[in-house]
Amino acid sequence: MSENACPYCEQNSGTVLWAEQRCRVIHIADTPFSGLCRVVWSSHVREFTDLGDADRSHLMRVVAAVERGLRDVLVPDKMNLASLGTAVPHLHWHVIPRWADDSHYPEPVWAAAQRKGVVRALPTDFAAQMKGRLEAALG
């Protein structure tokens, strides 16, 4: 996939909750997995280990801040983290809150659905709460 055709290079998906030069945190609204966020590396890097040590540490600090924020704001039953990029090979992390009554629990969100599932309504100030927490954790 060329950089020109890459949706994560285009920077037009999701609601930006936090951003700086190296990466950004976006919230994806159009999913049954309420609160699903992605941490997207800014440059078109393919693999986690294509980053140097300092960049990898920075990226995981951001991923951890998103997980911590989602746990604090939404109190899910479990968190899922994944960097796959098989379909879109531009380094990004999925940070996914899970509940025991969601459509796929306890299977991964990419597996077959287990039931219709409850789609949780987010707090009306979800984005503001997450922005505040990410700013506090990451500056």
Add this chain to the structure above:
Amino acid sequence: MSENACPYCEQNSGTVLWAEQRCRVIHIADTPFSGLCRVVWSSHVREFTDLGDADRSHLMRVVAAVERGLRDVLVPDKMNLASLGTAVPHLHWHVIPRWADDSHYPEPVWAAAQRKGVVRALPTDFAAQMKGRLEAALG
């Protein structure tokens, strides 16, 4: 799940490629995804962000060493990383080499199969190669 019933507390799955007090790296042989490794945190911790900063950094240094080792030894088309733990809530990372002709590519390994897929034979000295690389990277 109690610690007593936890397969990752029992420490009897997979071939151990590297281990120290805090975590271990195991290779899972009985999977169509050749080379699949897991990094298992030793204590029965549920979430990535239940670890402190130093432990999280250490764990991801090990995950990165496993990804780097698998890339060097097997030269896959893509790497996948995931910490899900929805079925087994004991902190562990999947480190999965992927090839364009594997059964699920470009979908995640937990999704529906796309084809019968090629199962790659590993080098006969795969475990020895990985042990050497992990020892060199991690001590």
